Amino acid sequence: MCFHSKQSKSATEVQNRFKAKIDKPSLFIPQEDINGFNFPLTPIITDETPEIITHYNWGLIPSWAHNEDIRKVTLNARIETLEDKPSFKNSVNKRCLVIANGFYEWQWLDSKGKNKIKYEIGIGNEDFFAFAGIYSQWIDTTTYLIKNTYSILTTEANPLMAEIHNTKKRMPIILKQEDENKWLEHYPYKEFAFPYQVNLVAKKLNQNTLF
Template structure:
């Protein structure tokens, strides 16, 4: 799966790479480690505004949710079932690029995961890339606040990731740069499932 990401590049680097402008620079804060279970705001680009970099909370809250508790279970969406799962099916047409330059995964050294080795994974030279994501706008019925949230899609692990993520054998969908616009424009989701993958590099 993918619950721990990295985005430690400067604003100017992100804007140049994605040919887009950060909407609110006060929200921008590079981090060596975004923990999904703290539901952080991280930079994304939506299909609504591909020229703008916005900050959404990680952990998708579907529009029909009565409260935000579901977000702990929607950090990731399995690409094989995303179009059928109630949590995600209404968001399938709401595409986004989740901006990062790395993520962390732990290799289990025993059957219960009591002993693990942490790996830092990216595409080489710690360059920026985009995870395939989906987003949602949810209105809190008690406060009227609108929360903008997203999820990262995952697929079957390639050879490298199957060795590292050896208990579930999953990996996030990292897009080829030339496919980022196709993703935003609604290309069929199944086209981005394994064996679709980029050349990832891992180090301890």
């Protein structure tokens, strides 16, 4: 799973790495810990405008939703059942790159999760990467304003992540840099499920840390 991420680098660094321009610099805020349950605006790149870095809210709201409540359970989307879930099936070909340079996961040391170890995970050296994401546009039925939202895709955990995320054994899909355009160009999404993976590095942060 992935509910806490990190994007701590500057606007210039992001633009140089992804060869794209931030459309609204005032929204760009580097953050050490992005909590998905706050449904924050974070930087992404969509398939419609790959030359632009824009900001969407984390927590996908499908176009048919009556309100925003569904976003509590759409921070992540399982790639294995993407077309089976009403929340996600209309977004299979609405692809985005979710920009990050780390994410966080907790390893349970007991059966109830009262004792945990927090890990920061990335590709090493604080380097940028992109989560595979899908997005949606929803019109608020009260204000009639459009809200752009996204979900991060997850897959079966590799050995490292199975050891850390030792309850559900899942991990977010992190794209190889050379495959980021393939994702935006709608290559078959099942090709990005495990065993597709990048090399990950995990750093233990502390113990007895709760969400």
